[in-house]
Amino acid sequence: MFEEVNLLFFCTCFLPGIQYIRGAITMFRTLYFFFPKVYYSFPVQLLLNNFRRTQVLLLCWIIVFAMITGNFGKYLGIPYLFLDPEYLNRVNFTSFFIMGAVTAGFTTAFHITSYINDGHRFSFVGTLPKPFTKFAVNNSLIPFVFLAIYLYEIIVFQVNNEYRSQYGLITSVAGLLTGYGMMTLVFYTYFRLTNKDIFRYVVCRIDERLKSSVKMTRASAIKKLDIARKKQVRVDYYWDRTRFKPVENISFYDKATILQVFDQNHLNLVIIELFIFALVLVLGLFKDNPVFQLPAASSFVIFLTIFVMLSGAFKYWFGGWSATVGLILFLVVNYLVGEDFFSRKYEAFGLNYNTYPAEYNIRSLQHLNDSAHQEGDRRVTLIGLKNWRKKFGEEKPKMVFLCVSGGGKRAALWALSALQRADSLTNGALMKQSILVTGASGGLIGASYFRELKLRALLGEKIEPYAAVHRDRIATDNLNPLIFSLMASDLFVGFTQ
Template structure:
């Protein structure tokens, strides 16, 4: 037994794995990162695990999507093999004496990649286990795994073919090609075994123990997966051995550079759906490039690798912060040839008396037009607020609102005067509102809208991040007659327009007249300003009354503006030409997923997700209702606020919370990190104030909150990608008794 264990320990595969643990910690961290993403330990709420467990390609999952994931994983594995071969292949000189040394290295280096692949397959099988109303068949599991395995095999085969045709080994030095290799010893014929040419330089005896086989490897696996005994190479000419390694290394480097060129070229084809690979595959490719980069730095600079990586990161930050690089992402439709001042004086001027009076009068005119379209003398005034939460929030918002719309015979949207929200929820409301305006068969196309809103938005974003943003950061695209930098934001908007039939691909000003006529409800888009924390309110109407509380508008208190009127801030920058999909994208700009938008102001300001200030849309609704409370009291039977949200009650307190010293170092501020939790409590106060303002008989609240079921081990995420299981769970939730009771309350008002 001891001899067996010793043999295993001294096998090439085990020694390679142990050497990685000792020497390649940076490269191993990439494997750990990928494992955390796939298993759902890292970013479970963002749905990172679903990008690998349920990939989507050309609007469908299954065999082809998993095939591409398998191809990407093969690329990842070979990037690992190439990088580690560069770094530690020279420690095992016996490789150079074998035929196809790199191929044998890959076979013996497969311990980690193979174990990881089996771990990944186990996650896929676990994911496809029947849960509640989701029952995949065994053939779906077989189809997915077969695609995964075939993709990996194809990728590895292509690499093997390349290296078999280009890499040199000891056979290159045989007589039919060049001078014979230095074999066993001198004094034998030129064509016989053991010929050693004059002047051959063998390793010195003192160096043999250091360079011949420093890790005392006894066996290795050959192409047939049979163990072979490692032989000494001390008798070989060291220059020949080194030339083999150098030639193999050169091939590896050329292949890495060729791959980068191919990825950069694919960036020009990003608009072709065929090349929009699954987001999971894009992330694997990105991690492969990180491995290649770390491997190259480590190979060329050895002990200085960590220091150089830090210097490069700081250097990259310094260079890209210069004026030549500092352009950021831009809002499509705006004119960036000039900039508008952004300061307190300018913001205070937004709600000066003449401006405020005009905007109040114009909005009251809209409310009067809304009332004229109602059949009641004092109709109920509905407000719909939708929370952020990715495609799950978008799908849930559409599903709830159009379900009530259908059950009320088309009365809900007719009685709705205002829509607010954040991120995905407002994305869904905006599409529903546009369909209400443009679709002549609105009531018949409810199912089609749900299908369209559930379609993937993440594939083009992730692929653009890898191919375009990394390798082609200066490419441009023309939108509305102006040129802008092309990045993953453009890929997002383009895919959104494709999914929503292009109906929202229009400038902001196109919604002015339909809103003024009350053909559609008002909709406020309110992204957050990074620099000062204010909210930007984007609307085709004048909305200066939204910039400060009602008390300040009346002159009771002198308060600083907490919101900014987008159109009034940028009148000389073509604010009316802002693309509406860009406004929605700014409202859903989650960091890293989408780039922050830089506006043409002095100093420049950036916009990001509305959820950081008002994830549920309640704050915006409260401001509007407070300003127009007198008109609403006199002209309506009451205000009815429908709050559509996802994951609102999902944050539970751990009854057995045990934090170690290290965890406490990274979370010392406690409640400051719970942004959404504090927002919920603050908005409960706002809702209470609305009830006090209008009275319990005039203000009514209806809540439709979606929570994933506790028995589902893989919860619904806030990603821009949705699995079939997530969509089924969301669509079925509206039939639950709790939701039906709440719908009945709304219908009792409308009927």
């Protein structure tokens, strides 16, 4: 009886603890065997490789992440360009379709640059069917997270700020995903038709000697071949379609042949990059056509895409010297900018450029500010005031000074609307009694616009200064053409007009 009590006491007190310890041991064993599989998987190793070697690409991703989440340029309205893109003065399926397409292009440029610069560190990829596609799929952790957050931010913004209906919200999301999917499909089809795996490569060149092929590769291939042989990144599993597959032993493959597979893929990727450059140049020729004036955010993404490709090419060709060469290039460009080498002539509307330009220096400014000029200005102003008073036939007519505030497009629309309303209520007396219009920024644009309308009506033109069409015109988007012109024209000084 006593032994049974002791056994019961032991089971009651210690058995749960033993079971807990066994469970903990089992969990740690599972983590012990599971962690290496995750850590040495291809997606994780590519992510770590991006942090180690491609900080410039990560910086580009950080910028767009910060923009869509409102952590960069919020007070300038930059996030709204991504969350509510406007195309041809409309936010609709087409505007989001364009955003999806350029986002897919930026993602593809990221994959291309990573593949060209670091693909040789993962030699097993060269032995797989469709190597670039496999590489891109496993390199999609960052793009996938970005796309998910982008969709979330769009939905939140459209619901909470734009009060979009369910149909409008579905249309916007469908436009983004359709553009992203179609552009990705175009790139995938091209790579599927052009890129070769190691088996197709060997079959196509079975009659050529390997040594002669190796001699024809670029000088940088020597370093890449050394990396392919000695400095490989360990990868145990890679994602293929619907599941992870173990990496097979590739020791029996010749590293030089694998490297040539990468080189053949690189050529096709360079063709894509050249196509994007050419497309931007062609679009620049039609920058004055509203159809080609893409949403401002998409123009910025295209600019980032070009920057990513240039940085990748720079690192690929100069390798460890890329930082030094980049610094030298920066100093050279900075010097040329100081010498006005890249300057283009922009003519201000209303100025006569057929005469000799006025001097602009300290001496000329002091001359214009001397007592004689001040007295001349005073006399001219006095004559103008007397002529203004003669219009009313009274000694002290009411004099109105207009002052408008700045604030960009909103201030311009507000100033125009307020002046239209006030002048119409006074039967035109407001502008007739006004002697001066002053202010800043957008408000002056609206005031100048209304003043021009009144002047043309006074000169006999068939124009209605108070019509709503003028408010629609001044509220029309002009950021898209400005940003697009900056990207497609000013970015390539000397190539476009």
